[in-house]
Amino acid sequence: MSDSSSILRALPSVDELLRQPELAPLFQRALQCGGARARKELAARHIDGLRRAVREQKLDRAALERALEPQAQYRTLEALLLREEGAGLRRCVNATGVVLNTGLGRAPVHPEVAERMAEVARSYCVLEVDRWTNERNQRDDRLGALLTRLTGAEAAIAVNNCAAAVMLIFQTFAGGREALVSRGELVEIGGSFRVPDVMARAGARLVEVGTTNRTRIADYERAITERTGLLMKVHTSNYRVIGFTEEATPQELAALARSKGVISAFDLGSGLLEDDSMRPIAPVLGDEPLLGTALESGVDVVSFSGDKLLGAPQAGILIGRRAAISALRKNPLYRALRLDKVTLVGLEATLELILAGRGDELPVRRMLLEPAQAIQPRAQALAERIAALPGCSARVLEDHSQPGSGSAPGTWIPTFVADVRHERLSAQALSLALRSARVPVFSRVQDDRVRLDPRTLLPGDEEDLLAAFVEVTR
Numbered sequence: 165m166s167d168s169s170s171i172l173r174a175l176p177s178v179d180e181l182l183r184q185p186e187l188a189p190l191f192q193r194a195l196q197c198g199g200a201r202a203r204k205e206l207a208a209r210h211i212d213g214l215r216r217a218v219r220e221q222k223l224d225r226a227a228l229e230r231a232l233e234p235q236a237q238y239r240t241l242e243a244l245l246l247r248e249e250g251a252g253l254r255r256c257v258n259a260t261g262v263v264l265n266t267g268l269g270r271a272p273v274h275p276e277v278a279e280r281m282a283e284v285a286r287s288y289c290v291l292e293v294d295r296w297t298n299e300r301n302q303r304d305d306r307l308g309a310l311l312t313r314l315t316g317a318e319a320a321i322a323v324n325n326c327a328a329a330v331m332l333i334f335q336t337f338a339g340g341r342e343a344l345v346s347r348g349e350l351v352e353i354g355g356s357f358r359v360p361d362v363m364a365r366a367g368a369r370l371v372e373v374g375t376t377n378r379t380r381i382a383d384y385e386r387a388i389t390e391r392t393g394l395l396m397k398v399h400t401s402n403y404r405v406i407g408f409t410e411e412a413t414p415q416e417l418a419a420l421a422r423s424k425g426v427i428s429a430f431d432l433g434s435g436l437l438e439d440d441s442m443r444p445i446a447p448v449l450g451d452e453p454l455l456g457t458a459l460e461s462g463v464d465v466v467s468f469s470g471d472k473l474l475g476a477p478q479a480g481i482l483i484g485r486r487a488a489i490s491a492l493r494k495n496p497l498y499r500a501l502r503l504d505k506v507t508l509v510g511l512e513a514t515l516e517l518i519l520a521g522r523g524d525e526l527p528v529r530r531m532l533l534e535p536a537q538a539i540q541p542r543a544q545a546l547a548e549r550i551a552a553l554p555g556c557s558a559r560v561l562e563d564h565s566q567p568g569s570g571s572a573p574g575t576w577i578p579t580f581v582a583d584v585r586h587e588r589l590s591a592q593a594l595s596l597a598l599r600s601a602r603v604p605v606f607s608r609v610q611d612d613r614v615r616l617d618p619r620t621l622l623p624g625d626e627e628d629l630l631a632a633f634v635e636v637t638r
């Protein structure tokens with residue numbers, strides 16, 4: 165066997181590679197996509213790949229010579245370049261059937277909402293000034309008015325996301341003091357957001373009450389001391405405790421807190437807004453708590469995600485009693501967590517649509533509401549068009565969509581999917597190829613087949629989905 169260090173001498177340097185005329189078009193593309201460093205990184209990554217292959221004895225002298233021929237180098241470099249050009253945040257097609265898919269950006273906003281967001285992004289806007297008096301005001305005055313109109317709460321503010329809202333609640337009402345939380349509600353919400361850790365960072369001492377499956381109001385009552393600042397209830401939005409269970413109701417919590425002169429809060433995360441357009445899917449979403457019910461319980465603050473609950477841009481919304489909301493607003497942390505102009509106008513525009521009785525036009529709600537019978541012909545049409553492509557076969561199957569990745573656990577919405585196979589590609593390879601298409605397509609892999617759920621396709625997505633299949637099968 166040949167000595168790898170002598171073989172390695174055949175590798176070009178970065179500068180030699182950059183000077184090769186055959187590779188110039190690729191390096192020109194790399195320059196356009198990320199500047200001189202990106203061009204250099206591309207060359208270095210290519211050489212590193214070859215070096216590793218030699219060290220791991222995957223390339224001997226002859227194989228390396230073949231790999232260094234201009235055409236072979238061109239192909240390897242182009243594959244690396246395509247990864248670079250296709251990296252980053254971009255539009256994709258969600259054929260997973262998971263409506264509020266966190267990995268895919270949760271809620272696509274209504275086109276009219278998107279239009280207002282784009283307009284404000286590229287222009288000046290009336291953000292923190294009263295246009296009639298020309299005096300400074302609060303950027304979320306209008307949002308507060310819309311939220312109180314919609315929910316009946318006394319006051320409302322919004323921050324960057326619901327995690328920030330929870331952080332703000334703990335810091336404001338239990339910073340340097342104690343917060344009582346049920347052992348059954350010490351949840352992790354994904355992406356390393358764990359209630360006990362958030363509390364520690366907010367400087368709030370956690371006092372656990374009750375047990376994992378049963379917590380009564382008497383448990384809270386016994387644990388209250390003069391150090392207690394907050395009674396916190398957290399909706400277990402991504403799991404359920406079933407069987408022999410009991411939890412204190414928000415009413416009980418609110419009444420106890422009031423009698424002891426402390427604050428009560430309820431983090432809903434998701435939940436359900438029970439305006440007319442949502443009523444039909446209440447049964448679908450099972451026992452998701454209703455926003456109105458949470459508020460009417462009398463707790464001082466209710467928090468939820470703008471994207472999960474409203475189908476709006478990412479935001480954390482805090483509604484409740486005037487005094488409590490005002491305390492949250494006065495916290496300097498609020499200034500650090502507040503919304504930017506683009507999100508703010510997106511929230512305003514979404515709330516205006518809901519208040520105008522057009523809530524069922526919101527993409528997320530339309531998706532959740534679409535009956536399986538309406539999806540079947542869409543799945544059928546999709547399957548027929550895919551089956552007409554070389555190497556592909558497709559059939560229609562009954563299946564289930566999911567409201568969220570991590571919300572409404574155990575809730576499944578009946579749907580129909582196009583169930584697809586490619587004669588040469590495994591399901592994993594096909595799904596990777598679809599994700600690699602010009603407009604990436606995300607699907608579900610099950611039983612070594614690729615499933616495409618039309619429920620989560622937006623208008624126009626079918627064409628990009630088909631285009632991805634054409635790319636794959638070419």
Ligand SMILES: *Cc1c(COP(=O)(O)O)cnc(C)c1O
Nearest residue numbers: 325326327399401432433434469
């Ligand atoms: C999802 C969720 C959060 C976090 O919301 P983000 O908007 O993702 O930050 C907080 N609490 C509960 C109960 C949730 O379900």
